[in-house]
Amino acid sequence: MKLRKVTAASAAVLALSLAATACGGNDDDSSSSGSGGGGKVKVGIKYDQPGLGLKKPDGSFAGFDVDVATYVAKELGYKPDQIEFVETKSADRENALARGDVKYIVATYSITDERKQKVDFAGPYLLAHQDLLVKKDSKISKGTDLNGKNLCSVTGSTSAQNVQKTIAPKANLKQVSSYSECIAGLQSGAVDAVTTDDSILAGFASQDQYKGKFKLAGLKLSNENYGIGVKKGDTATVDKINKALEKMVSDGSWQKAVDANFGPADYNNEPAPKIGQLVK
Template identity: 55%
Template sequence: MKVSKAGAVAATLAVALTASGCAEDAKEPIAIGIKFDQPGIGFREQDGTFTGFDVDVATYVAKQLGYKANEIEFKQVFSSDRELLIQYNEVDFVAASYSISDKRKEKVDFAGPYFIAHQDLLVRADDASVTKAEDLNSKKLCSVTGSTSAEKVKALAPKASVMELEGYSECLVAVQDGSADAMTTDNSILAGYAARKENTGKFKLIGLSLSNENYGIGVKKGNKELQKKINAALTKMVTDGSWEAAVKKNFGPANYKYEPAPMVTSGN
């Protein structure tokens, strides 16, 4: 069949408009900063999937913001670079065992809190020499660069030497091989490591509450609209039962004694 020149032009234009429409309809993925090395909190499994409480919270929040699971891009953050990634728009928000503090609020805004943890110590299961923070005097404590946890222990054990490593997994190895005597961070994170199948019977938590850590979701300073939307999503997650389900799913195997869901107050 012969097609006229005008018809060919019209067909080409129609294709172009259709392609343009598809481009307009395509949604940019939402970039969320999480930890990749915190079992039970934020962890990248060997098959490339992500598990943990923060992952479930972030996925729920993203859904409330209008994003499907396949429209989420998880990006790895470390304790030392969370503020920078937010400030330079590398991520839309951060959900990475991110404790709300006045110092951090100078650089970012927080939604939440959505979880309360307490700082504790993890030691080798056969180590009876550390039962309290003060026992770390003249011993080696491992912490993560950018974390404030070591400072609290040093206040109680000023003679403790601190080993700062990039991630918690590295600290765990240091405790296991004896190059560190203890590792400190939030009990939720420590429980996640101790509960991993490959770590069964190797480690134990001391059971301390050296601090109250209110986990919040970090957003760019001044982005009150996003902060408000995330707060609404977190409140809904608690009221519809999804929060409780996520806690039990991620921490239940460790018999972790968790706090009830905190009231969302940031930004209000």
């Protein structure tokens, strides 16, 4: 009889425990869901690229990639206060997606065959080209004009080597740790030109302290198809982002973002690319 009483009491405790569990809420913030609701979405961007992805001193974010990322999040069902921007450096982009640190990445992320082995891409959403940034009164317009000139790029970049290999083998290459250093060198006269993607160069040139001082040479030394990186196999999110990008172009928001972020540098941007069509 005593055994039955203990068993009954245990059953009652178990029932109460199960009921409490059923009534309790789920603490998951749904940061990797794609449905908005009460959760958040984590988006990878650059923090140090003016005109593209920049974290400002007040903690806010600005740039073309930020505008694209925000528009896409809205179409996925998220409000502005549900977006959490995460700094995603170039070397860690694939790992950040694989780990689930972010839902998608909008960070001057060129679509390449090698990268497509590790991640899926929506887009492209911008076609950029390798170019040169020079002073406004510079006569540099062709790569051969760089022979004997000081050319700046960041350490490890393939852009400067590409210039030396293809059009200006006698250019004096100066490699520094950041493009900000290159731009400062261009302003002071320490270097004659800076090379990387034209979108990145236009972003730097659009900063208030540089407006009207620099220009793009207009060379098209490579084709860079910027895509939005998504975890490998997440085709549902890729499809949703592609639809969002198509809408951004059709309603005029894409061109508005280009003008706002690159306009001061007189950036002669390519038309919005077609989804799934890469320019080789």
